[in-house]
Amino acid sequence: MAAPTPGLTGLTGLSGLTGDRRLTLEHLRTLVTLADLGGFQRAGEALGRTQSAVTQSLRKLEEILDCRLVERRHGRYLGLTDQGRRFFDAARDILARAREAADAVGRPELSGLFRLGVPDDFPVADIHGVIARLLERNPGLRIETTSALSAHIRELFADRALDLALYKRVEPDDGPAGDGRDVRSEPLCWAARRPMRLDRFAVVPLAGFPPGCAYRRAAVRALEAAGMPFHFAYTSASYENVRAAVSAGLGIAALPASALAPDHAVPAEGHGFPALPMVRLTLAIRPDSPTARGFADLAFPSQFSS
Incomplete structure (x- = not known):
């Protein structure tokens, strides 16, 4: 097994990648997508890879870090370990910052009003950093956030009162995510x-x-x-x-x-x-809103990497 990557528990930025040159953004994207979607098959579908390729990538990442990141039984994903949860937060931040760095040279400045809807039980801390980075890079942008029950968020989006909607749905009650994509499962x-x-x-x-x-x-x-x-x-x-x-x-x-x-x-x-x-956390975006796509890139970099 490889030696542990220095500074794993304190990894907060791109500089942490230099601890081991074998560690790549694809490894990070594999873990983040797996944790977000809650299964190897769904992660493979989102990443355009086979289930076995996702499993091999995860095993390689655990070998590089010399620790177990994921609890699994008979090939089934059960959740992140304590070390996996600590690494997940840093990995997601790295992916978002990598995407942000690439966009800095290729995406025009955003301006105007952006209307965001999130469910009441969505961890607001997950989007505070995204909103702060968007506003810092785009001083002409105004963001309005509405927090409500998922059913109401879906209604607002259907009425075109929101540019981006995050809502939770339960299968088979709410049917497939026809107007968006599932970004997390639990x-x-x-x-x-x-x-x-x-x-x-x-x-x-x-x-x-x-x-x-x-x-x-x-x-x-x-x-x-x-x-x-x-x-x-x-x-x-x-x-x-x-x-x-x-x-x-x-x-x-x-x-x-x-x-x-x-x-x-x-x-x-x-x-x-x-x-x-x-429970599926679904993200729906107005196709005519570049700000909505920019927000999705930063909030869920593992699934909006293209």
């Missing part, structure tokens, strides 16, 4: 105050969002298919309120893995909870 999970079996309830108390929410529909469909009676004990349009309701024991919620609070318990398999589908 499991939808049952969240409870403490570990429990579902059969302890005569009627399952749910905490969730108002009608129209994809998570709510997924939870209702799963419980109805399993023949389990339920009622909504707590309803709110606020993610923080729903999470707080679960923490207080007011109900059980269907939440994306990234939205779980530290004190939430995810019931183990075999405790009676029906399976829930995957």
Whole structure:
């Protein structure tokens, strides 16, 4: 195995690439795309490579860094390790800065109004740096950001009230991402105050969002298919309120893995909870908005590299 790359945990810029000349942008793009899409097959499709090529690239990257970046079982992607999560943040930043450097000599300055929509539970920290870099490079640009439930973000985009929309959808409820592309995937999970079996309830108390929410529909469909009676004990349009309701024991919620609070318990398999589908983060862009494409390049460099 190769010696660890110096400064791995503190890698924050392009200078980190000089630690080992075998480390390439393609290696970084492989890891970032795999983590974003949550599977080797989907990553291969996004990168235009075979699944085996993605696996080999990942193994080479782990060999170069002398550490395991990805948890996997029987060839299936399970998630990033602690070291993988630290490396992921630096790798994504490097890809964005590499794309930004290339654009600096070939893309005209952007100006005017850019309208961005993001779901309520989207990590705002993920886009703060992108917005700051766009504004720094383009002083004539104005950015307006709307945060709302994904259903409302989709409506705003359909009404041409947004130039770029990020929204979450749950298959098969919301159908394919016809007006955009999936940029991340994660499991939808049952969240409870403490570990429990579902059969302890005569009627399952749910905490969730108002009608129209994809998570709510997924939870209702799963419980109805399993023949389990339920009622909504707590309803709110606020993610923080729903999470707080679960923490207080007011109900059980269907939440994306990234939205779980530290004190939430995810019931183990075999405790009676029906399976829930995957959540897809979809990005839709107005084809006539160069600013929207520029934002996508910076926010998701692994998938807008061409």
